[in-house]
Amino acid sequence: MAFLNYRTEGKTGVIAISRPPANALSTEVLQELADLLTAAERDPNVRVLVIHGEGRFFSAGADIKEFTSVRTGSQFSEMSRRGQELFERMERFPKPIIAAIHGAALGGGLELAMACHIRVVSETAKLGLPELQLGIIPGFAGTQRLPKYVGAERALVMMLTSEPISGKEAAERGLAAFCFPEEKLLEETMKLAKKIEKKSPRSIKAVIELANFAKTGQFYEGMKKEAELFGQIAETGDAKEGIQAFLEKREPNFTGE
Numbered sequence: 001m002a003f004l005n006y007r008t009e010g011k012t013g014v015i016a017i018s019r020p021p022a023n024a025l026s027t028e029v030l031q032e033l034a035d036l037l038t039a040a041e042r043d044p045n046v047r048v049l050v051i052h053g054e055g056r057f058f059s060a061g062a063d064i065k066e067f068t069s070v071r072t073g074s075q076f077s078e079m080s081r082r083g084q085e086l087f088e089r090m091e092r093f094p095k096p097i098i099a100a101i102h103g104a105a106l107g108g109g110l111e112l113a114m115a116c117h118i119r120v121v122s123e124t125a126k127l128g129l130p131e132l133q134l135g136i137i138p139g140f141a142g143t144q145r146l147p148k149y150v151g152a153e154r155a156l157v158m159m160l161t162s163e164p165i166s167g168k169e170a171a172e173r174g175l176a177a178f179c180f181p182e183e184k185l186l187e188e189t190m191k192l193a194k195k196i197e198k199k200s201p202r203s204i205k206a207v208i209e210l211a212n213f214a215k216t217g218q219f220y221e222g223m224k225k226e227a228e229l230f231g232q233i234a235e236t237g238d239a240k241e242g243i244q245a246f247l248e249k250r251e252p253n254f255t256g257e
C-alpha cells in the first residue's frame, strides 16, 4: 500500500494514513482504504480497527488538487457517491472502527472520522467542514452525519462559517467520545480498543447492526440529495474561484456565479 500503513497489535488492526503533507484523501487513498477493509473483514484475528493519521494531521479532507482534473458536475456527483458508499460501509462495518484524531480532521477527513463508530480526539485537534470556503459543499455525507452529533444548529454554524471546533469542544458536544492530550492519544485509543477486542465478535456485530437501524430513510434521501448538489455546486464559477484561491493561498472572491 502506498498511502496507508497497516499493522496489528493483539486483535486490533491499526491503519495509519500516510500521505504527507496533509493526508488528503485522494481517490487512491480511498481505494486503499476499501481494500484494507475487505482484508480486515476477512481476518478472524482482527476484531477492532483503529485509524489515525501520521504526521501533522488526521486528514485535511478530499484532495483539493485532484478537484482541478474533475470536469463535469456529474463526475463530481459520482465522486461524492463513491465516498459516501465507502463511509457508509465503514459505519456498517461488523468490527468497530475507532478514529484517533489529532491535528486536523477537516472536510472529508471529518466525514471519514464521523463514519467511524467511535472518535477519540486530542484536545487541540481541529474538526470542521470548511467546504464553503472553497465555494463547494460537503460531499461524503457530512451534511447528514454532523447534525446527528452536534445538533442541526451547531452543524449549520460549523458549515456556514467554515470554522472548526477544537477536540475539547468536540468531546463536550458529543462529536467525540473521549479527549486526551495529544501525546496520550494513541496510547489511550489502544487501551479502548483492547477493552473492546475482548468482547464476543457476534455481539459486537449485532450491536453495530442495531445502532445502524437508528438511521432513517431520510438519512439516505439526504445522502442522495447531497451527491446531486455536490455535482451542481462544483460546476459553478464560485467553486472554480474557491478551489483556485486555496491553491494560490489567497482569499476567494465569491460573486454568486
Ligand SMILES: C/C=C/C(=O)SCCNC(=O)CCNC(=O)[C@H](O)C(C)(C)COP(=O)(O)OP(=O)(O)OC[C@H]1O[C@@H](n2cnc3c(N)ncnc32)[C@H](O)[C@@H]1OP(=O)(O)O
Residues within 6 Å of the ligand: 021, 022, 024, 057, 060, 061, 062, 063, 064, 065, 080, 083, 104, 106, 107, 108, 109, 130, 131, 134, 137, 138, 139, 140
Ligand atoms: C467531498 C469532500 C470534500 C472535501 O473534503 S474538500 C477539502 C476540505 N478541506 C479543507 O478545505 C482543508 C484545507 N486545508 C487547510 O485548511 C489547511 O491546509 C490546514 C488547516 C489543513 C493546514 O494549514 P497549514 O498548517 O497552514 O498548512 P498549509 O500550508 O495550508 O498546508 C500544508 C500543505 O498541505 C496541502 N493541503 C492541505 N489540505 C489539503 C487538501 N485538502 N488537499 C490537498 N492539499 C492539501 C497544502 O496545499 C499545502 O501544500 P504545499 O506545501 O504544497 O503548499
